[in-house]
Amino acid sequence: MLCFGFTFLYVPMVLLIVYSFNYSKIVPVWGGWSTRWYTVLFESEEVWAAITLSLKIALMNATFATMLGALAGLALVRFKSFRGRTLFGGMISAPLVMPEVITGLSLLLLFITLGQLIGWPTNRGITTITIAHITFSMAYVAVIIQSRLTGLDQSLEEAAEDLGAKPFRVLIDITLPLLAPGLLAGWLLAFTLSIDDLVIASFVSGPGANTLPMLIYSRVRLGLRPDINAMATIIIIVVAIGVCLAGWLMMRQERQRQRDMQLASGDNIKQD
Amino acid sequence: MSNNIDFSERPWLDPEAEPFIRIQGLTKNFGAFTAVDSVDLDIYKGELFSLLGGSGCGKTTLLRMLAGFETPSAGRVFIDGTDMTDVPPYERPVNMMFQSYALFPHMNVEANVAYGLKRDGVAKGEIKRRVHDMLEMVELGIFSKRKPHQLSGGQRQRVALARSLVKKPKVLLLDEPLGALDKRLREQTQFELMNIQDELGVTFVVVTHDQEEAMTLSTRIAVMDEGQFVQIGTPTEIYEYPDNRFVANFIGSANMFEGRVQKRVDKNLVVNVPALKGELIVEYSAEIADGSKVWLAIRPEKMSISTTLTDTNSVNVLSGIVHDIGYLGSMSTYRIELEDKKIIDITYPNQHRPRDGKHLAEWDDKVYLKFDPSNVVLLTR
Numbered sequence A: 001m002l003c004f005g006f007t008f009l010y011v012p013m014v015l016l017i018v019y020s021f022n023y024s025k026i027v028p029v030w031g032g033w034s035t036r037w038y039t040v041l042f043e044s045e046e047v048w049a050a051i052t053l054s055l056k057i058a059l060m061n062a063t064f065a066t067m068l069g070a071l072a073g074l075a076l077v078r079f080k081s082f083r084g085r086t087l088f089g090g091m092i093s094a095p096l097v098m099p100e101v102i103t104g105l106s107l108l109l110l111f112i113t114l115g116q117l118i119g120w121p122t123n124r125g126i127t128t129i130t131i132a133h134i135t136f137s138m139a140y141v142a143v144i145i146q147s148r149l150t151g152l153d154q155s156l157e158e159a160a161e162d163l164g165a166k167p168f169r170v171l172i173d174i175t176l177p178l179l180a181p182g183l184l185a186g187w188l189l190a191f192t193l194s195i196d197d198l199v200i201a202s203f204v205s206g207p208g209a210n211t212l213p214m215l216i217y218s219r220v221r222l223g224l225r226p227d228i229n230a231m232a233t234i235i236i237i238v239v240a241i242g243v244c245l246a247g248w249l250m251m252r253q254e255r256q257r258q259r260d261m262q263l264a265s266g267d268n269i270k271q272d
Numbered sequence B: 001m002s003n004n005i006d007f008s009e010r011p012w013l014d015p016e017a018e019p020f021i022r023i024q025g026l027t028k029n030f031g032a033f034t035a036v037d038s039v040d041l042d043i044y045k046g047e048l049f050s051l052l053g054g055s056g057c058g059k060t061t062l063l064r065m066l067a068g069f070e071t072p073s074a075g076r077v078f079i080d081g082t083d084m085t086d087v088p089p090y091e092r093p094v095n096m097m098f099q100s101y102a103l104f105p106h107m108n109v110e111a112n113v114a115y116g117l118k119r120d121g122v123a124k125g126e127i128k129r130r131v132h133d134m135l136e137m138v139e140l141g142i143f144s145k146r147k148p149h150q151l152s153g154g155q156r157q158r159v160a161l162a163r164s165l166v167k168k169p170k171v172l173l174l175d176e177p178l179g180a181l182d183k184r185l186r187e188q189t190q191f192e193l194m195n196i197q198d199e200l201g202v203t204f205v206v207v208t209h210d211q212e213e214a215m216t217l218s219t220r221i222a223v224m225d226e227g228q229f230v231q232i233g234t235p236t237e238i239y240e241y242p243d244n245r246f247v248a249n250f251i252g253s254a255n256m257f258e259g260r261v262q263k264r265v266d267k268n269l270v271v272n273v274p275a276l277k278g279e280l281i282v283e284y285s286a287e288i289a290d291g292s293k294v295w296l297a298i299r300p301e302k303m304s305i306s307t308t309l310t311d312t313n314s315v316n317v318l319s320g321i322v323h324d325i326g327y328l329g330s331m332s333t334y335r336i337e338l339e340d341k342k343i344i345d346i347t348y349p350n351q352h353r354p355r356d357g358k359h360l361a362e363w364d365d366k367v368y369l370k371f372d373p374s375n376v377v378l379l380t381r
């Protein structure tokens, strides 16, 4: 069963990659190896515009989502007693389970309402997509940071404070360095989420602003095309690298956490 | 007499002395659970004050309130005459060594120790010198570039100690500071602690599970149980004059007999002990009504043991069978089963080498235990 599942997961991707190197213009007909569709792809201005737009959005999204998500995670774990904490905690993770269509629809509604009320945003495009992406990837970052913080021995922060560090200093000197792997993992995850997203972007985008997934979708609606296979291959590779990096970082962070726990509990005592 | 007592060694006896740390009605509730229950305590400058007590009795919680990590539910903390109750930890003249060490895992040993000095804005050169001296003192000079996870438990503990000492705080709170050290290092560090105390006049508050350590180091000891102090006193007072059964049992060990006061004979009391079907004689000068319920505690080393009864009409003699022997070299511990099955423990020095391969007493020997009325502690609660 598992093998069957994996087959259905990976064979299409392999097929896609193989066909992207197909010379023939008609996708299912094999016409020998070639990289001509990559050339065609990169000569298209439309494609370049989409790539640039997607990257810009992904970079901005990753950066802001990491900052906001980290703040939310910190607030949830370190300030245990602020009012409405449970509500806030629930609300921050809502985007994780909310259907994308609904997120997209509601954000679109928000932007339209705002446009009518305060005259901003005048037109939808890079800004609205970025904002939309930040709102949902922030939740993922917050969850990562939260789990890392929960595993972090709070006496480390107390020790720094005891040695004369004001709370902000403690954040800079102790908390953030120890959170670094989590922050990086969160950044990468947010980046990948944004590059991937089709549904939300389609909702909140405006005329002329096509992200890469949007471009692909609009083109294949008219039938399979070899240049799109080439583009999809590139995306697969970029996403795969991103996911692997994030996974590796999280693994490393987990190991570090266990090491710290051991350190904190002061066990495995060896007499010298 | 009252005019020429020297209070310098025992400031707590001096009614004029100003306490350095004053704790008033300090309470900490965690939900419905009271971890520290309305505690009052004065600690004087230069004292090495130990907190002893079972696991979970609130020692760490009390220290954390002194350091400022825990907000008291009620009560006040004064340090050097200033109300510190609402002062944040980074502004208190107090340093704490954590039970879990809490070394910064991303900094090496040197940076860990230097951290507090950096925060105080001490000049670079001086930081370097002080950190170096401190690491030499705890014998960690060669490890200065290592990260905490590359050290053994005992080494980490020494880094934690160095980190809290290097700032020369007025008050040093130590949560089980020497637990993971071997005997030699422990004695050396104890010695260093006393030196630092003499040199800098630091006031120490130390939590420990090691009673011997508390006895040798402390000026005074507080015994805690369920968030309250059950007795505060010098090591001698705590050990020889326990206030109540908890202290008598918790500090060292004691054989306990329940009984009732029968009558007073001069400075002694005759106490009827049902478990022994007889009487014990206790030296006790304070007022006590005949018929009061009391407990008699006898320390294992305050008795003598012999296989023959020399003086048949002496008081406080118990006879029994040797149930178990623990040979410790310089002395042996004997577990004696009295006639009515009550077990009591006694330790006795091995003054002689075994004769014909036999110790003073062997398994199943009939023995006589003897103790002086002045060596029995009478407890009323």
Ligand SMILES: Nc1ncnc2c1ncn2[C@@H]1O[C@H](COP(=O)(O)OP(=O)(O)OP(=O)(O)O)[C@@H](O)[C@H]1O
Pocket: B030, B033, B035, B053, B054, B055, B056, B057, B058, B059, B060, B061, B062, B099
């Ligand atoms: N943050 C907390 N929330 C709830 N209960 C707590 C908290 N901290 C401590 N307690 C409880 O308060 C009591 C006292 O804890 P404390 O850490 O002071 O014990 P301790 O005397 O230091 O014990 P040990 O010798 O084992 O270190 C314990 O029963 C503990 O479970």
Ligand SMILES: [Mg+2]
Pocket: B059, B060, B061, B099, B175
């Ligand atoms: Mg403790």
